[in-house]
Amino acid sequence: MTTRSLPALMGLALTLTTVTACDLDLPPGDITQPQYWGDLFLAKYADELVLNELEPGPTPLEQPRVVLLITGVTIPAAWFEPMIARLERDGFVPVVYEPPELLSGDLFENSERLADVIDQVRAEHGVDTIDILAECTGGLIARHYVQSLGGAPKVSRLVTFISPQHGLPKAPWAQDIVGWPALDDLTPGSEFLSAVNDAPLPEGLPITSIYTCTDEYIQPYETSIIPGARNIGLCDGFVGHFQFFYDPAIYLVMHGALVEPLPGDPAPGGDDDGGEADDGEADGGEADGGEADDGGEADGEADDGGEAEPDDDGDDPDADAPGETAQGCSVAPRTAATPTWLAGLAIALRRRRRIRV
Secondary structure, three states, X not given: OOHHHHHXXXXXXXXXXXXXXXXXXXXXXXXXXHHHHHHHHHHHOOOOOOOOOOOOOOOOOOOOEEEEEEOOXXXXXXXXXXXXHHHHHOXXXXXXXXXXXXXXXXXXXXXXXXXXXXXXXXXXXXXXXEEEEEEOHHHHHHHHHHHHOOOHHHEEEEEEEOOXXXXXXXXXXXXXXXXXXXXXXXXXXXXXXXHXXXXXXXXXXXXXXXXXXXXXXXXXXXXXXXOOOEEEEEOOOOOOOOHHHHOHHHHXXXXXXXXXXXXXXXXXXXXXXXXXXXXXXXXXXXXXXOEEOOOEEOOOOOOOOOOOOOOOOOOOHHHHOOOOOOOOOOOOOOOOOOOOHHHHHHHHHOOOOOOOO
């Protein structure tokens, strides 16, 4: 196994439990530090994050809008560079927020820091409201902010992507290795996750969750589904976790969510860019309950405002999906119904294909 297959191993630093088992040629450094993983994966995807030529995009906004990009655990701000270029092209004013310690700390505290950051951004740009585009765990602190910290009137749209809204079953295992408070908060049933998922969604604030059924790390993928929100699953073939940062087709799905009319806005005269996925379907990418060609059969359904939830009704999701965890070397027995992430490793070694939108 080469280090090129590392992307199938991290899963929000859950790879830390499998380093010795996988016999990887890792560079020297303290693997318990989030910056170690941030630098490592940023280097592995350096080529994909370079935009040699910016492709034509949708019609730019008539009035520029500020959009706050929030990074997740172990994700440096540099990951957003392709997205920043496309957002600027399309009339947005992107601002990147990289939380302290790459969001590895307490998520309640990080939610409160986010509130201060948003007030600062609004003041600096002279706007009452902003849009939010938040990656992974950044989507959780953004949700807590708008639901429980009085942030809803200050946000026009909240779009999360590849975000484990209901936690990760293997987070406690990784926490024993690295000791990151965020992993305690990402453990299913934690106080933080209960606070997020027990609070009602703000009325009048469009919330969208975009995910992939074949995510190498955020598994089970149903953890990204937010009941009552708009859920868009990219499930036509293999769509990788890090692909969200640089793939222009996936960007169009995010753009579609960011330009969705607000309640009370006049209906648009026509499609702005063709990139908006309707009711969880991304033109060729079956969503929320579709079959993931490479990642196994999907059995959750969550259309726009649907009621689907992860299978966590008192059960350990791991019991339903042995091996479908965000780590590289599975120790769970494989079953015919639930392929392990050994299958994910094989997929990751294939050439990544782009979705069609």
